[in-house]
Structure formats: structure tokens, C-alpha cells
Amino acid sequence: MKKYDIKTTDKETLKKWFHLMTLGRAIDEKAPAYLLQSLGWSYHAPYAGHDGIQLAVGQVFEKGQDFMFPYYRDMLTVLSAGLTIEEILLNGLSKATDISSGGRHMSNHFAKVNWHIENVSSAVASHDTHAVGVARAMVYYKHKGVAITLHGESSTSEGYVYEAINGASNEKLPVIFVIQDNGYGISVPKKDQTANRKVADNFVGMKNLRIIHCNGKDVFDSMNAMTEAREYAIETSNPVIVQANCVRIGSHSNSDKHTLYRDEDELSYVKAADPLLKFRRMLLRYKRFSEKELKEIEAEAKKELSVANRKAISAPDPDPKTIHNFVIPEPYKPKVYVDGTHNKDGEKINMVTAINETLKAEFRKNPDTFLFGQDVANRDKGGVFNVSKGMQQEFGENRVYNAPIAEDYIVGTANGMSRFDPKIRVVIEGAEFADYFWPAMNQYVECTHDYWRSNGQFSPNITLRLASGGYIGGGLYHSQNIEGALTTLPGARIVYPSFADDAAGLLRTSLRSEGLTVFMEPKALYNAVEASTVVPDDFEVPFGKARIRRSGADLTLVTYGNTTHLSLQAAEQLAKEGIGSVEVIDLRSLLPLDKGTIFESIKKTSKVLIVHEDKVFSGFGAEVAATIADEMFRYLDAPIQRVGSTFTPVGFNPILERAILPNAALIYEAAKKQIQY
Amino acid sequence: MKKTGLFYGVNTKKTALIGKEIQEAFGENKADIVAVEEAGKKSFEQYDNLIIGASTWFDGELPTYWDELLPELENLKMKGKKVAIFGLGDQEGYPENFVDGIGLLAEFFEASGAEIVGHTSIEGYTFEGSRALRDGKFLGLAIDQENQSDLTGSRIAAWVKQLKKEFN
Numbered sequence: 098m099k100k101y102d103i104k105t106t107d108k109e110t111l112k113k114w115f116h117l118m119t120l121g122r123a124i125d126e127k128a129p130a131y132l133l134q135s136l137g138w139s140y141h142a143p144y145a146g147h148d149g150i151q152l153a154v155g156q157v158f159e160k161g162q163d164f165m166f167p168y169y170r171d172m173l174t175v176l177s178a179g180l181t182i183e184e185i186l187l188n189g190l191s192k193a194t195d196i197s198s199g200g201r202h203m204s205n206h207f208a209k210v211n212w213h214i215e216n217v218s219s220a221v222a223s224h225d226t227h228a229v230g231v232a233r234a235m236v237y238y239k240h241k242g243v244a245i246t247l248h249g250e251s252s253t254s255e256g257y258v259y260e261a262i263n264g265a266s267n268e269k270l271p272v273i274f275v276i277q278d279n280g281y282g283i284s285v286p287k288k289d290q291t292a293n294r295k296v297a298d299n300f301v302g303m304k305n306l307r308i309i310h311c312n313g314k315d316v317f318d319s320m321n322a323m324t325e326a327r328e329y330a331i332e333t334s335n336p337v338i339v340q341a342n343c344v345r346i347g348s349h350s351n352s353d354k355h356t357l358y359r360d361e362d363e364l365s366y367v368k369a370a371d372p373l374l375k376f377r378r379m380l381l382r383y384k385r386f387s388e389k390e391l392k393e394i395e396a397e398a399k400k401e402l403s404v405a406n407r408k409a410i411s412a413p414d415p416d417p418k419t420i421h422n423f424v425i426p427e428p429y430k431p432k433v434y435v436d437g438t439h440n441k442d443g444e445k446i447n448m449v450t451a452i453n454e455t456l457k458a459e460f461r462k463n464p465d466t467f468l469f470g471q472d473v474a475n476r477d478k479g480g481v482f483n484v485s486k487g488m489q490q491e492f493g494e495n496r497v498y499n500a501p502i503a504e505d506y507i508v509g510t511a512n513g514m515s516r517f518d519p520k521i522r523v524v525i526e527g528a529e530f531a532d533y534f535w536p537a538m539n540q541y542v543e544c545t546h547d548y549w550r551s552n553g554q555f556s557p558n559i560t561l562r563l564a565s566g567g568y569i570g571g572g573l574y575h576s577q578n579i580e581g582a583l584t585t586l587p588g589a590r591i592v593y594p595s596f597a598d599d600a601a602g603l604l605r606t607s608l609r610s611e612g613l614t615v616f617m618e619p620k621a622l623y624n625a626v627e628a629s630t631v632v633p634d635d636f637e638v639p640f641g642k643a644r645i646r647r648s649g650a651d652l653t654l655v656t657y658g659n660t661t662h663l664s665l666q667a668a669e670q671l672a673k674e675g676i677g678s679v680e681v682i683d684l685r686s687l688l689p690l691d692k693g694t695i696f697e698s699i700k701k702t703s704k705v706l707i708v709h710e711d712k713v714f715s716g717f718g719a720e721v722a723a724t725i726a727d728e729m730f731r732y733l734d735a736p737i738q739r740v741g742s743t744f745t746p747v748g749f750n751p752i753l754e755r756a757i758l759p760n761a762a763l764i765y766e767a768a769k770k771q772i773q774y
Numbered sequence: 775m776k777k778t779g780l781f782y783g784v785n786t787k788k789t790a791l792i793g794k795e796i797q798e799a800f801g802e803n804k805a806d807i808v809a810v811e812e813a814g815k816k817s818f819e820q821y822d823n824l825i826i827g828a829s830t831w832f833d834g835e836l837p838t839y840w841d842e843l844l845p846e847l848e849n850l851k852m853k854g855k856k857v858a859i860f861g862l863g864d865q866e867g868y869p870e871n872f873v874d875g876i877g878l879l880a881e882f883f884e885a886s887g888a889e890i891v892g893h894t895s896i897e898g899y900t901f902e903g904s905r906a907l908r909d910g911k912f913l914g915l916a917i918d919q920e921n922q923s924d925l926t927g928s929r930i931a932a933w934v935k936q937l938k939k940e941f942n
Binding site (some may be wrong): 102103104278280293294295312315342344366375378379382383545628 | 831832833835838841844845846848866870871
């Protein structure tokens with residue numbers, strides 16, 4: 098027996114539904130008018146034709162229990178879930194009081210973060226892995242609820258949708274993937290996306306996954322499907338796909354003209370399938386409402402929209418002075434080691450031990466910490482380089498676990514877990530090697546956007562560890578430095594220690610901070626004697642604070658990671674030969690960059706050499722050089738010079754690797770030239 | 775004499791055309807045309823033999839005029855009555871749910887006690903899946919005006935001949 102049908106569903110419920118659907122459609126139809134009047138809402142993706150399923154998702158959503166990840170067409174979904182008309186209009190008009198993002202995010206991206214109607218990307222279905230991550234946290238914390246993620250059928254062509262559904266199936270997580278199938282990805286028909294017209298059928302082989310097909314144009318079928326899906330997901334802690342067959346009555350958006358690719362016949366039959374008109378006809382046919390009663394509801398909706406409209410158009414616009422707010426949350430401020438240095442004596446430990454021990458110490462201190470990644474936890478193995486060795490044994494399989502070989506999934510689900518509760522701290526190995534991080538770039542961008550895009554309402558609290566760099570004879574795919582590509586994206590802190598104590602201190606600070614920290618580990622130094630140091634138990638290093646590893650007066654050498662040690666060797670030789678004294682600054686943090694320490698040194702030496710392992714061309718040193726040129730030109734007695742790798746990939750044969758990566762001799766020569774300039 | 779009713783959406787284009795051809799094949803005054811758009815419970819219960827038709831919409835749905843009617847027919851008493859179904863589909867464009875409408879209607883009328891007659895062979899059709907399939911046969915007459923309109927006339931003639939026997 099189905100729970101909802103036209104004959105037995107109570108009248109109050111039917112009234113509520115008709116009211117919501119009428120109101121939603123009125124906004125959907127009014128939205129383009131704002132653009133015509135130059136009032137805003139320049140992006141509007143009409144939902145007409147998706148009415149049944151959107152109403153149902155909003156009705157089934159339980160505030161306080163569930164998380165929802167709506168997409169840009171989900172206007173009725175959020176209205177049905179409880180957003181007010183005014184809240185929707187404020188988002189459409191990008192006002193400062195828009196609860197989704199304060200006008201920062203594109204219109205039609207509705208959210209109410211404090212209800213866990215999440216602020217999501219425009220990159221289709223990027224939020225699927227977030228839903229999986231939040232469901233993972235729900236299960237861990239024994240929270241009764243579901244994560245509902247929504248998008249069109251074309252989005253299932255994205256590889257990360259497969260990753261998300263596969264992950265939810267494997268981890269047995271209560272996620273409802275709602276696929277609103279209207280037959281098009283903008284103008285691209287389904288047949289150009291995938292072989293199965295019912296795209297959900299692509300996932301039929303997945304274990305623990307239930308697939309429910311419904312008519313997304315029909316209110317009752319959609320309500321029954323969503324009710325069944327939620328009950329199943331909660332009772333069994335398993336994922337469900339609800340594929341809702343919809344039509345797109347309008348164009349994809351107001352930048353699309355569907356008459357260029359749809360004929361009149363098609364346009365007339367999709368119009369004939371209008372879900373709102375169907376529902377209205379049924380209410381009359383089955384004598385649940387009279388024409389007069391329906392007209393009253395329609396008139397009331399019109400009035401409500403008019404009142405909300407007046408308020409919304411007079412709401413304040415965002416203040417341009419606020420653009421730098423909420424780029425990244427304020428980090429934890431070290432209290433004992435304020436500048437991130439120490440003078441402790443004792444036994445030296447190597448970098449891998451320092452990282453391992455710091456992780457363990459922080460995991461003991463904070464029970465809301467999690468670590469996962471590829472190959473990080475299988476019996477005695479703890480990562481390719483043993484960084485996480487012993488952690489699963491000590492903290493259990495629910496806090497320390499392997500991830501599938503799916504980098505986007507790793508980062509995306511870490512982001513999702515963070516959404517469950519801001520107290521959570523997630524440590525991930527973003528990839529086995531930094532070289533394999535590229536598939537996760539979409540999720541990386543999401544993580545850097547979240548805080549700003551949500552106007553400070555949500556921050557992914559993630560420490561993203563990446564074993565980086567070369568000098569291990571690893572060739573093209575085990576030697577890359579990717580910081581140059583990452584530092585251009587605001588919204589992350591990026592650190593790259595070169596000594597065991599700094600690695601420990603930066604990691605501790607990262608684990609205690611809100612926000613995303615990329616923790617680059619020079620893997621050639623994991624067990625290196627020269628990187629071993631004494632590490633105080635409670636050592637902390639603040640972000641954005643460089644460390645002078647050798648004082649000097651004739652040349653400022655700015656470096657980080659592997660080349661810190663090569664630079665120190667070169668400096669030592671130059672000193673021994675009486676050529677000059679080099680001040681070696683280990684940046685430790687690239688983002689934020691400690692300009693103060695660099696500038697103070699240059700004031701003293703008047704010359705600067707920037708050294709890093711990455712390519713000179715467009716490497717991070719280019720930014721450092723430009724910054725110095727902009728702000729310190731008057732102090733310079735020589736042109737800024739840079740040393741790094743050649744503008745080639747890193748070759749596998751050691752002969753090639755040596756010819757490509759910088760070495761102490763190269764640094765020595767460049768430094769000598771600078772000193773003697 | 776047993777009464778035969780021919781039910782289809784009279785406001786449709788293709789389905790109505792096939793409906794009329796079926797009526798002609800039965801012979802003058804042998805089957806009453808009943809507009810599904812206006813039909814109610816009584817319309818169905820007054821006939822002994824029913825021929826009902828529908829196309830399949832989208833990825834396997836009944837047209838709205840059927841969809842909106844079915845809740846009204848929930849307690850239909852069809853025991854002892856025979857129902858034959860024709861459906862329009864596109865085996866090339868929608869091979870995964872070819873003439874699903876026949877299957878949907880068959881399931882519904884079977885549940886109300888009717889006997890579904892007019893099963894036909896799948897020979898001559900190429901498709902991947904259909905809700906109208908049972909025991910290797912269609913539960914009714916499958917018409918494909920998009921790809922095999924040249925076969926429609928002979929298919930109707932053969933089906934009507936078959937129904938004349940099965941309705942007795």
C-alpha cells in the first residue's frame with residue numbers, strides 16, 4: 098500500500114503541496130523578469146517539469162536530522178524544505194543578506210547552512226562525495242539521518258559520481274542520490290551521455306545499493322519513492338538512487354535557447370506533461386478541491402510573492418570592502434613556541450618519526466580526528482612511507498582507514514565529514530604521491546572555495562598530506578612538486594617543511610586549526626639524517642613564519658623543502674672558502690608567505706637568490722621574486738636570481754634526474770655569482 | 775450479444791489514428807469508441823470485451839490521461855471480462871522500454887480481474903526491453919509508427935482477426 102495517493106492523502110497536506118508548487122512556479126516564472134529589469138538573477142535554471150520530485154525531496158527532508166545538497170535547479174526543493182520566498186529571492190538577487198552566500202555565489206545556488214541545506218559548487222555533482230562524507234560521519238557518531246544529494250542525469254557522466262556511489266555502496270552509508278532526469282545536459286541529449294536511457298541502471302551491479310525509479314512529474318509517485326528511499330537508507334544504513342523521470346519545460350537556463358535544438362513537437366509534449374497542471378487537474382477530478390479553492394490558493398501565493406519581492410529588491414547589496422573576509426579561517430596561534438623555534442637538546446629523530454608521533458599525539462588529545470588515504474592502514478603497513486604506522490592499531494578502524502584509489506573521493510569525503518560538525522579534524526593522504534593528486538583538483542578547488550563561498554559559514558577542516566618532490570630516482574610520476582599549481586588558489590594554507598621539528602610543529606598547528614592546510618612532505622627527507630632534529634613533545638610552528646636556518650650578511654637565500662639542505666651545503670662551502678656569508682631562510686609556509694622575514698634579510702644583504710626544487714619557470718619562486726621586485730627594489734644591489742629544475746618533467750634514469758633537479762653545486766655557483774655581482 | 779468498447783485518447787494524433795483503424799478492421803458498429811479523456815469507472819464496466827490503447831511516454835510511462843484516470847479505476851470489477859491492449863512505441867529511439875504502456879495497462883487490468891487477450895509474437899521487432907513482455911510474447915499489439923509504419927496495416931488486420939476469435 099502506497100502511503101500517498103490522490104484519494105486518501107489528507108486535504109491539509111494536499112493544500113500545502115499545491116501552495117508550495119504554485120508559489121515555486123510563480124518564482125520560477127518571475128526570475129527571468131529580474132534580469133530583464135537589470136535587477137539581477139543573471140543565472141536562472143528553471144525547474145518547471147521537475148515539480149513532483151522536488152516537492153517530495155523537500156517534504157521528506159528532516160531538518161535537524163538530514164543533510165541536503167541541492168543543485169542549481171532545486172528551487173522548489175528548498176522551498177519545500179522550508180526556505181522562505183524572501184530567502185530565495187535574496188539569493189536570486191545576490192544581496193548582502195542572502196543566507197546562502199551574501200551575494201558571493203551565483204544566483205540559483207540556494208542554501209541554508211544552519212539547517213544543513215548545504216552551499217554547493219556549480220561544478221555538477223561535486224557535492225556527491227560531500228554527501229558520502231557527511232553520511233560517514235553520521236554513521237560514526239550514530240546520528241540518525243540521511244544525506245540527500247541532487248543533480249541531473251547528465252552529471253552521472255562525471256567520474257566522481259561513480260566514485261561517490263561506489264564509496265557509499267562499499268561503506269554502506271545512508272545517502273540518497275536523487276537523479277532528476279530531464280533528458281538533457283544543457284543541449285546534450287541523454288544518448289550522448291551514456292548507453293542506458295535510465296542512467297541509474299548503470300549502477301545496478303553495485304552491492305548494498307537500492308535503485309528506485311519514479312515519475313518525477315508526479316507528486317504522489319515522487320512522494321512515495323522518496324519516503325521509501327529515506328526509510329530504507331535509515332533502516333539499513335545503505336545508499337539509494339532515486340531516478341526521477343522529469344521533463345525540462347524551459348531552456349537549460351536563461352543563457353540557453355532551447356528552440357535551437359528542440360522541435361515544436363517536443364516542446365508541446367513536454368508542456369503537456371507539466372506536473373503542476375497534472376496535480377491541479379487531479380485535485381479537481383477527484384474532488385479534493387473546488388476550482389474556487391484552488392484559485393484562492395493561487396491568489397494567496399501571488400500575494401506572498403509580491404510582498405517578498407518588495408522586501409528583497411530593497412535589501413542591501415554586498416559591500417565591496419568585504420571581499421577579503423572569509424578567505425580562510427584564522428588559524429590556531431601557538432602559545433608556547435610563538436615564532437616556531439626552540440633550543441631543546443636531546444635525541445634527534447627523523448622526519449617520518451616526527452610526523453608519525455605528532456599525528457599520534459594529536460589523535461590522543463582530540464577524539465574527533467580521523468585519518469584516511471590510500472594504503473595508509475593495513476596491518477603493519479602504515480602508508481607507502483610508514484608515516485601512519487601503528488595508528489590504526491591504536492585508534493581503531495573507524496578513525497584510521499584505507500581509502501579506495503580515488504583521489505577526488507578522498508578529498509571530497511573529507512570535506513563532507515567536516516560538514517557534520519566543526520569539531521572534526523580530518524587528515525588525509527590526498528594521494529600516494531603528490532604526482533597522483535591531479536584527479537582531486539576539482540575537490541581541492543571546492544575546499545578552497547567553501548569558506549569564502551559560504552560567507553564564512555562552512556570551512557573544511559582538513560590537513561591534506563602529500564608526499565612530494567624528487568631525489569629518489571622516481572621519474573615523472575614520483576617526483577613532482579605541485580605547489581606552484583596550488584598556491585594560486587586562495588583558501589588554503591600550504592606548508593613545506595624541510596626539518597623534522599618544523600614538520601611536527603606545522604602538523605600540530607594544522608590539526609588544531611580550522612580550514613584547509615596542505616602539508617607537503619619532502620619524501621626524500623623522511624629518513625634523511627640531515628633533516629633529523631630534536632623535536633620537543635609539544636612543538637608548534639605558526640603558519641606564515643619562516644625560519645632562518647643560517648645567518649648571513651652577503652646574500653639572502655630563500656628556499657624550502659629539499660633544497661633547504663642543498664642550500665645549506667652551498668652556504669657552508671661559500672663560507673669555508675671565504676666567498677661570503679649566506680643567510681638561508683627556510684620558508685616553511687608558502688601560503689601565507691612570511692614577507693617580513695625575507696624583507697628584513699634583504700635590507701641587510703641587498704641581494705637575493707631564490708631556490709626551490711620545482712621548475713624555475715612559473716614555480717612558486719616566481720611569485721616570491723615578483724613580490725620582492727614590487728616591494729624591495731630599492732634595497733637590491735643585484736637582480737633577483739632563481740635556481741630550480743629545468744622546464745622539463747623529471748627523468749627516471751639517475752643521469753637524467755641529476756641533469757634536471759637542482760643540486761648544491763648549481764646553488765653554490767648561483768650564490769657565488771650573486772655575492773660577487 | 776457481447777459489447778466491445780474501444781478505449782483510447784481521442785485527442786491524441788497517432789494513437790487515435792491506430793484506434794480508428796482497429797475499429798474499421800472490426801467492421802462497422804462492432805466496437806464503440808470511448809474517449810479515455812472522459813471515461814470513468816462505469817464506462818469500463820459496461821463492456822464485456824475491451825480494447826484499450828496507449829502510447830508510451832518518456833522512459834516507460836503512461837500518458838497523463840491514463841495516469842490521471844487509473845486511481846479512479848482502482849476498484850474496478852472486471853472479472854469475466856476480456857481486455858486486449860494496443861500500444862505505440864519506438865523500438866529504435868526507446869529500445870529499453872518499447873511499448874511499456876501495454877505492460878502497465880495489462881498489470882492494472884489483470885489486477886482488477888480481467889483476462890488479458892490478444893498476445894502477439896515479438897517476431898519482426900528489435901528492442902532491448904519491454905514491460906509488455908511475458909513468456910516471450912507481447913501482452914498486446916505493438917505498433918511502431920516511427921520505424922515500421924508499413925507493417926501497421928497487416929499487424930492490425932492479423933490482431934483484429936485474432937481478437938474476433940478470442941473475444942468469443
